[in-house]
Amino acid sequence: xxxxxxxxxxxxxxxxxxxxxxxxxxxxxxxxxxxxxxxxxxxxxxxxxxxxxxxxxxxxxxxxxxxxxxxxxxxxxxxxxxxxxxxxxxxxxxxxxxxxxxxxxxxxxxxxxxxxxxxxxxxxxxxxxxxxxxxxxxxxxxxxxxxxxxxxxxxxxxxxxxxxxxxxxxxxxxxxxxxxxxxxxxxxxxxxxxxxxxxxxxxxxxxxxxxxxxxxxxxxxxxxxxxxxxxxxxxxxxxxxxxxxxxxxxxxxxxxxxxxxxxxxxxxxxxxxxxxxxxxxxxxxxxxxxxxxxxxxxxxxxxxxxxxxxxxxxxxxxxxxxxxxxxxxxxxxxxxxxxxxxxxxxxxxxxxxxxxxxxxxxxxxxxxxxxxxxxxxxxx
Ligand SMILES: Cc1ncc(COP(=O)(O)O)c(C=O)c1O
Numbered sequence: 001x002x003x004x005x006x007x008x009x010x011x012x013x014x015x016x017x018x019x020x021x022x023x024x025x026x027x028x029x030x031x032x033x034x035x036x037x038x039x040x041x042x043x044x045x046x047x048x049x050x051x052x053x054x055x056x057x058x059x060x061x062x063x064x065x066x067x068x069x070x071x072x073x074x075x076x077x078x079x080x081x082x083x084x085x086x087x088x089x090x091x092x093x094x095x096x097x098x099x100x101x102x103x104x105x106x107x108x109x110x111x112x113x114x115x116x117x118x119x120x121x122x123x124x125x126x127x128x129x130x131x132x133x134x135x136x137x138x139x140x141x142x143x144x145x146x147x148x149x150x151x152x153x154x155x156x157x158x159x160x161x162x163x164x165x166x167x168x169x170x171x172x173x174x175x176x177x178x179x180x181x182x183x184x185x186x187x188x189x190x191x192x193x194x195x196x197x198x199x200x201x202x203x204x205x206x207x208x209x210x211x212x213x214x215x216x217x218x219x220x221x222x223x224x225x226x227x228x229x230x231x232x233x234x235x236x237x238x239x240x241x242x243x244x245x246x247x248x249x250x251x252x253x254x255x256x257x258x259x260x261x262x263x264x265x266x267x268x269x270x271x272x273x274x275x276x277x278x279x280x281x282x283x284x285x286x287x288x289x290x291x292x293x294x295x296x297x298x299x300x301x302x303x304x305x306x307x308x309x310x311x312x313x314x315x316x317x318x319x320x321x322x323x324x325x326x327x328x329x330x331x332x333x334x335x336x337x338x339x340x341x342x343x344x345x346x347x348x349x350x351x352x353x354x355x356x357x358x359x360x361x362x363x364x365x366x367x368x369x370x371x372x373x374x375x376x377x378x379x380x
Contacts, residue, residue: 004284004362004363005362005363007026007027007028007280007363008024008026008027008362008363009024009027009363011024013346014346014348015346015347015348015368015371015372016363016364017347017348017349017358017359017360017364017372018348018349018350018357018358018359019187019206019209019359019360019361020183020206020207020323020324020350020357020359021206021350021359022205022206022212023205023206023207023209023210023277023361024209024363025209025210025211025277026209026276026277026280028276028277028280029209029210029211029274029276029277029280030273031276032272032273032275032276033211033269033272033273035272036268036269036272037269039268040268040269046268050266050268051235051265051266052266054265054266054267054268054271054272054275055075055261055266055271056070057275058075058271058275058278059071059073059075059216061275061278061279061282062075062216062278063218064282065185065186065208065278065281065282065286066181066185066190066192066200066202066218067190067191067192067193067194068192068218069193071256071257071258072218072219072221072224072256072257073216073217073218073257074218074257074258074260074261075216075262075265075271076201076214076215076216076217076261076262077213077214077215078107078203078213078214078215079107079180079182079201079202079203079215080107080110080111080201080215081201081215081216081217081262082199082200082201082202082215082216082219083107083108083111083112083149083178083180083201083217084111085217085219085227085229085231085260086111086147086178086219086223086227087111087114087115088229089226089227089228090146090147090176090223090226090227090228091226092115092119092120092146093119093120094118094119094120095120095121095144096115096119096120096121096144096146096147097120097121097123097142097144097145097146098115098120098121098122098123098145098146098147098148098149099123099125099140099141099145099175100112100122100123100124100125100148100149100150101124101125101127101132101151102124102125102126102127103130103154103156103157104124104150104151104154105151105154105155105180105182107180107182108149108150108151108180109122109149112149120146121144123145125137130157130159131154131159131160131161131162131315131320132150132161132166133162133165134162134166134168134169137166137169137170138169138173141169141173141175145173145175146175146176147175147176147177147178148170148175148178149177149178149179149180150166150177150179150180151179151180151182151183152179152180152182152183152184152185152188152200153183153184153188153322153323153324154183155183155324155352156326156352156355157313157324157326158314158321158322158324158325158326159314159315159320159322160184160188160315160320160321160322163179163190163195163196163197164195164196167196167197168196170196170198171196176198176199176223177196177197177198177199178198178199178200178201179192179197179199179200179201180200180201180202181200181201181202182201182202182203182206182207183206183207183322183324184322185200185202185207185208186202186206186207186208186209186278186281186286186289187207187286187289187290187293187322187323187361188286188290188322189286189287189290192218193218193220197220198220198223199218199219199220199223200217200218201215201216201217201218202215202216202217203215204216204274204278207323208274208277208278208281209277209278209280209281209361210270210273210274210277210278211269211270211273211274213270214270214271214274219257219260221256221257224256224257224260227260231259231260232251232259233261233263233265235264235265235266236255236258236259236261236265237249237251237252237255284362289361289362290323292362293323293360293362293364294318294321294323296323296360296364296365296366296369297321297322297323297325297360299366299369299370299373300325300358300360300369300372300373301316301321301325303369303370303373303377304327304373306377307376307377307380308330309329309330309331309380310327310328310329310330310376310377310380311327311328311329311330312325312327313326313327313328313355314326314327323359323360323361324357324358324359325357325358325359326352326356326357327355327356327358328354328355328356329380332354334380335351335354335355335356336351336354338376338379338380339351341375341379342356342372342375342376345375347371347372347375349372358372
């Protein structure tokens with residue numbers, strides 16, 4: 001691939017710096033989506049085997065983004081999908097505690113909340129220093145803690161947790177570690193199985209540049225076996241070449257992760273383009289994307305830091321920062337005005353918790369960052 005920038009757009013002359021909200025669909029995925037639509041216009045083109053082939057191909061590329069076995073990938077429709085499986089599938093006892101970190105995105109918390117009806121406590125811990133360190137987590141877990149759920153990269157602050165060290169603490173205390181990877185998968189390298197997490201879940205429509213309504217999760221096989229929640233979908237259960245009718249159908253228990261795939265797993269309009277998008281990212285390389293994005297972040301930080309009235313509030317040091325950069329005017333009441341000014345000038349950033357958030361990805365370049373910072377510095 002010569003220049004990955006050519007694989008994206010057009011952006012109508014605008015600069016999209018908001019992958020943390022939605023990643024744009026690359027052209028490869030647009031072609032794939034057009035193919036899927038053409039197939040549906042002329043359904044004779046859809047082969048029976050496509051119902052297996054499409055999810056399998058998608059699982060192969062997704063598995064490579066988090067370093068796990070494709071057979072262990074569960075296809076969903078969101079980040080929430082995987083958390084929901086765990087919240088409803090694990091066996092809970094009254095008094096159990098689920099630990100989350102203060103400042104979390106709602107998706108990391110909401111799926112667990114119904115468990116309060118079962119006597120489970122959802123406990124929010126405040127790190128002594130952000131991001132939460134292994135030592136701090138070790139001090140805040142109790143004998144009741146059953147599960148720790150955290151974002152990998154925090155949407156509202158840009159901070160990144162050290163997955164492996166927190167996983168080691170959880171492992172040593174018999175606490176499950178569930179990672180919300182939505183703001184990292186596709187933009188940062190991770191080997192989830194080796195890092196020691198018990199599950200990772202992600203949406204597909206941010207850094208993985210897929211359509212909205214996509215997501216996946218990986219659950220460590222030993223934990224998957226413990227799920228008491230049954231999800232039996234006919235197309236997963238049977239071999240399509242052997243369609244039979246009647247009550248001689250038996251529910252198979254040997255399907256592993258496949259059993260928990262979202263229903264209508266060969267979701268052609270979403271999964272065909274999503275697989276193409278992930279393939280494009282993998283061809284470029286997630287490691288390369290991480291380096292590329294970090295150099296744009298370094299440029300943003302350097303240039304914004306020079307302004308006396310602008311302050312970066314997300315982590316800035318090379319080992320600690322992510323591709324999410326949050327900043328504020330020293331008079332924070334001006335942040336909305338600055339954000340709107342950028343928008344009127346063709347620069348798409350986010351305003352979250354009254355902070356301006358930039359999140360560059362592979363299709364952005366240094367010239368764009370230069371344009372953004374000069375536009376911002378002029379009016380700040
Ligand atoms: C950390 C994080 N998790 C999850 C989501 C989305 O959750 P879902 O895919 O369940 O809609 C977002 C953003 O929309 C997010 O920033």
